[in-house]
Amino acid sequence: MIRRAWLVGLLALAACTAMPERARTALVGQPRSAVLSCMGVPDRQEQWGGIETLTWRQDQPVQGPFDIKGPLSLELSLGGHGTCRATVTIRSGRVASVVYSGPSATLLGRNGACAGLVRGCVHLTEGLQGETR
Numbered sequence: 001m002i003r004r005a006w007l008v009g010l011l012a013l014a015a016c017t018a019m020p021e022r023a024r025t026a027l028v029g030q031p032r033s034a035v036l037s038c039m040g041v042p043d044r045q046e047q048w049g050g051i052e053t054l055t056w057r058q059d060q061p062v063q064g065p066f067d068i069k070g071p072l073s074l075e076l077s078l079g080g081h082g083t084c085r086a087t088v089t090i091r092s093g094r095v096a097s098v099v100y101s102g103p104s105a106t107l108l109g110r111n112g113a114c115a116g117l118v119r120g121c122v123h124l125t126e127g128l129q130g131e132t133r
Contacts, residue, residue, distance in 0.1 A: 020086075020100060020111035023118035026125040027088065027095045035088055035095055038121035042088075052090040058117050059083050082113030 027035060035054070036042075042054040082102065089097045098118075100111045 019115040019119055019122055023122050024098045026122050027098050030095045030125060032090050032093050038124045039117060050091060053087055055085055055087045056117050057085050058113060084114035084117060086114055086117045
């Protein structure tokens, strides 16, 4: 039973780790309106010629999944703290690329702090792909 719980926990961590990387490919080719509907209003928006960049910030530090608090204000955190900036480039009304920046490494992976920004979009695009099959 304990082994099963550990396995479920590891699978959940793997899913969170892969989320930002899956978004890099899942969002490419999606219309601008789809990205706005699943990620919300961007914090920053710029346009140069036919290229538009939309940037979302996740400035609330995301902690690793293991925090232990004890008596006398003793705290132990296993995992990094991170924030994220997700920038989507739009060309001809469609997503051309997704990049991440910021100190986003957590125990959830290299861009683990970005998972919350793109989770809804990945689920949306995977749901749409399932409908077309």
